[in-house]
């Protein structure tokens with residue numbers, strides 16, 4: 001991929017169908033490698049909410065259930081929606097023993113749900129990466145009951161502060177200096193609300209009150225370079241496309257750099273814990 005194509009990929013608004021296909025193609029790897037790592041973040045978010053039997057809980061851009069599954073295990077009645085059918089297939093397969101969790105394919109920008117119907121509408125790295133993020137937030141607010149909570153979780157501070165993404169970009173830059181990486185200005189969509197003041201303003205502008213934004217640490221334990229590679233390359237279609245431009249030898253070179261970075265972090269052992277500041281924003285619907 002040329003630099004121009006990479007730029008277009010991150011600055012031109014793709015169609016809903018392109019977004020669906022891109023996420024659907026990474027869904028199997030996402031479910032196998034990323035969701036298990038995100039469950040801990042799901043619990044961190046739920047610990048800040050009143051979630052239990054009887055809570056009507058909506059997870060938007062749910063992926064294969066890193067937030068929805070722990071919410072259902074705490075007893076909530078959970079509807080998990082995602083644009084990508086394979087994410088929802090995987091989620092429903094994980095939810096077989098949880099009658100209080102249901103996954104449905106649905107566009108978060110046009111929720112096919114009634115006004116004022118959920119106690120909590122939440123999204124982890126979902127709505128915050130929509131190109132039409134305002135529309136996604138407005139939909140979450142619309143379907144939340146008066147007095148209910150809207151919860152948005154996304155990377156904080158910026159790409160350079162997220163080791164999960166940062167290790168990958170740094171290793172590609174080191175091993176293949178002429179590889180095309182996404183432009184950082186404006187930042188890639190997963191970081192568009194990394195500035196907590198901007199995130200807060202979005203929630204206030206959407207009509208929410210008592211808005212709080214807390215930065216919490218998401219510590220991701222990776223066992224080895226192989227484990228990290230499988231997970232990071234399935235975590236977002238952008239990563240898949242970066243890898244697609246690399247030859248086998250270049251990929252091996254990137255992995256070698258990552259191996260060195262992990263070992264440097266952990267006194268020579270193959271795995272390490274990657275730290276990521278995350279914004280957890282909560283607002284109340286008046």
Ligand SMILES: C[S@@+](CC[C@H](N)C(=O)[O-])C[C@H]1O[C@@H](n2cnc3c(N)ncnc32)[C@H](O)[C@@H]1O
Nearest residue numbers: 023038061062063066082083084107108124125
């Ligand atoms: C980074 S993943 C996060 C998944 C999950 N929340 C998690 O934390 O594991 C982003 C998810 O948003 C979904 N998504 C993207 N655009 C969407 C839209 N317009 N409506 C619903 N889901 C969407 C993707 O299919 C993908 O599953």
